Amino acid sequence: MNTKVNIAGVTLNNPIVTASGTFGNGWETGQYFNLSELGAICVKAITLKPKEGNPSPRIAEVTAGILNSVGLQNPGVEHFLTYDVPNLKRYDTKIIANISGSSIEENEEIATVLGDSVDLIELNISCPNVKEGGVAFGTDCGMVAEITKKVKAKCKVPLIVKLSPNVTNISEIAKSAENAGADALSLINTLYGMKIDVKSRRPVLARNAGGFSGPAIKPVAVRMVWEVAKAVKVPLIGMGGVMNGEDVAEFMIAGATAVATGTANLVTPDASLTIKNEFLKFMSDNNIDDVNELIGSIRENQL
Amino acid sequence: MKKSHICKILNINNPIEGIYDVIVSFPASAMPGQFIHILCGGDTLLRRPISICDSGDGWLRFVYQVRGKGTKLLSQYKEGDSLDILGPLGVGFNFSKKGDGVPVVVGGGIGIFPLLKLSKALSGKTQSILGFRTKDLIVMKDEFDACSDVCHIATDDGSYGTKGFVTDILEEVVKNNNVTSIYSCGPVPMMKGVKQIAEKYNIYCQLSMEQRMGCGIGACAVCTCRSHGENVKVCQQGPVFDAQDLDL
Numbered sequence: 001m002n003t004k005v006n007i008a009g010v011t012l013n014n015p016i017v018t019a020s021g022t023f024g025n026g027w028e029t030g031q032y033f034n035l036s037e038l039g040a041i042c043v044k045a046i047t048l049k050p051k052e053g054n055p056s057p058r059i060a061e062v063t064a065g066i067l068n069s070v071g072l073q074n075p076g077v078e079h080f081l082t083y084d085v086p087n088l089k090r091y092d093t094k095i096i097a098n099i100s101g102s103s104i105e106e107n108e109e110i111a112t113v114l115g116d117s118v119d120l121i122e123l124n125i126s127c128p129n130v131k132e133g134g135v136a137f138g139t140d141c142g143m144v145a146e147i148t149k150k151v152k153a154k155c156k157v158p159l160i161v162k163l164s165p166n167v168t169n170i171s172e173i174a175k176s177a178e179n180a181g182a183d184a185l186s187l188i189n190t191l192y193g194m195k196i197d198v199k200s201r202r203p204v205l206a207r208n209a210g211g212f213s214g215p216a217i218k219p220v221a222v223r224m225v226w227e228v229a230k231a232v233k234v235p236l237i238g239m240g241g242v243m244n245g246e247d248v249a250e251f252m253i254a255g256a257t258a259v260a261t262g263t264a265n266l267v268t269p270d271a272s273l274t275i276k277n278e279f280l281k282f283m284s285d286n287n288i289d290d291v292n293e294l295i296g297s298i299r300e301n302q303l
Numbered sequence: 304m305k306k307s308h309i310c311k312i313l314n315i316n317n318p319i320e321g322i323y324d325v326i327v328s329f330p331a332s333a334m335p336g337q338f339i340h341i342l343c344g345g346d347t348l349l350r351r352p353i354s355i356c357d358s359g360d361g362w363l364r365f366v367y368q369v370r371g372k373g374t375k376l377l378s379q380y381k382e383g384d385s386l387d388i389l390g391p392l393g394v395g396f397n398f399s400k401k402g403d404g405v406p407v408v409v410g411g412g413i414g415i416f417p418l419l420k421l422s423k424a425l426s427g428k429t430q431s432i433l434g435f436r437t438k439d440l441i442v443m444k445d446e447f448d449a450c451s452d453v454c455h456i457a458t459d460d461g462s463y464g465t466k467g468f469v470t471d472i473l474e475e476v477v478k479n480n481n482v483t484s485i486y487s488c489g490p491v492p493m494m495k496g497v498k499q500i501a502e503k504y505n506i507y508c509q510l511s512m513e514q515r516m517g518c519g520i521g522a523c524a525v526c527t528c529r530s531h532g533e534n535v536k537v538c539q540q541g542p543v544f545d546a547q548d549l550d551l
Contacts, residue, residue, distance in 0.1 A: 024522030028539070031305050031520075044524070052534050057515040059525035061349050061373075066517070073524050073534055204515075214348055266349060266517040267342070268307060268389070 229255020245278025411489025
């Protein structure tokens with residue numbers, strides 16, 4: 001059974017990836033399972049300088065999902081290079097560095113500093129929880145093209161652009177990123193959501209609104225992967241509410257080459273391993289010899 | 304490798320309305336002040352963090368108040384049912400710095416529960432100060448009596464013990480005894496008062512913080528509190544912190 005997939009020339013042992021921000025940088029989760037089980041680890045968002053993030057509460061549970069507003073808290077790229085990269089390199093998995101600068105220049109600089117220390121760089125143009133950068137870059141085709149082109153020019157490893165679902169036409173955004181040089185796309189980042197405590201009439205999140213993720217958003221994510229897969233040629237990393245092995249298959253059938261687990265990691269630290277094992281069982285139960293035969297294998301209804 | 308535990312519910316008590324006192328089988332040992340992260344089932348997604356009240360060889364006790372959907376679901380489990388529990392998690396109380404004098408534990412409302420195991424672990428000369436809104440909400444007084452030299456009770460309405468705040472009692476206890484450590488858990492305004500008294504009298508003090516949590520292990524960075532002007536993770540760097548490190 002072949003489980004290897006290829007993202008822009010980088011071979012993943014299997015299609016299971018952890019979504020940025022849901023898995024830390026592997027220090028904690030690595031105490032619960034061998035991280036070499038994963039196809040790739042996408043680390044928590046990196047900025048040039050340390051970033052303190054948003055006030056708490058930063059999380060709220062909603063039906064079949066969560067809202068978060070962490071706000072890219074992280075100790076900065078130098079800390080990542082000296083502290084996290086050597087630890088992650090101990091594992092037989094690929095490292096994806098999610099970069100979340102607040103300006104084009106900052107992202108260029110982070111990409112330059114990272115060099116070839118990681119296997120792939122994921123440009124986050126879709127974080128809903130920051131004032132500057134984030135989703136402000138990801139909702140306009142011209143802006144997406146500009147930032148992708150400039151950051152790509154600084155990348156020594158393939159560039160993934162992470163797309164926001166909070167747009168009118170995600171396929172157009174995807175095409176802009178692809179045309180500007182993106183080697184792969186990942187989607188979807190969180191939807192923008194809100195929860196209000198009706199007794200106090202206050203939003204539960206300190207920052208009022210935040211990123212909505214979890215199984216509740218999976219149908220939106222699957223539909224967007226399906227649309228984008230038809231619009232572009234570059235490989236896709238699909239994500240949004242993946243909770244079990246069949247969810248992985250669903251995203252791949254819709255057109256994803258790899259699939260990221262997110263909110264599930266917050267429920268149980270070894271959720272990604274469980275999901276991977278369920279997916280492998282799905283493959284063997286359904287006589288799928290090569291995982292690649294799933295990618296984009298949707299049998300669409302003819303209208 | 305660490306993993307979550309499937310734990311059988313051995314005993315459930317419901318001492319007063321809305322408060323559940325549960326003993327489960329538990330294979331790991333825990334420190335006072337650590338917490339567990341429980342899957343509540345139903346249509347909840349995230350685990351619920353609950354402080355460890357007491358534990359021993361093969362068992363663990365936690366006491367909680369029904370506050371929302373997760374704890375409501377949790378209260379519907381029966382003896383003999385199993386729970387998926389992650390833990391013990393976080394950094395507990397550090398009683399190596401308690402000194403040679405009298406340790407004092409100060410709890411407010413449901414904040415008293417993590418202090419029981421601590422009180423048992425401290426010396427017999429411990430003084431405990433427990434605050435409740437009113438007499439009908441007093442729980443576990445007998446148990447704190449048993450492991451403390453003196454157990455003081457304050458109620459907001461004066462229906463039992465001293466009328467007023469635990470901090471009023473704390474200051475009296477500090478003035479009249481050689482207090483060398485203070486440990487506290489409860490509402491933030493109360494702990495702020497405790498911290499101020501500890502600073503005023505220069506006494507080592509630790510506080511147990513609460514925050515809405517995600518993963519519970521330090522990976523998702525949602526449960527922060529402020530320490531020296533920075534955000535720190537309650538689940539991983541706490542929930543117990545030295546009071547001098549917290550910006551309350």
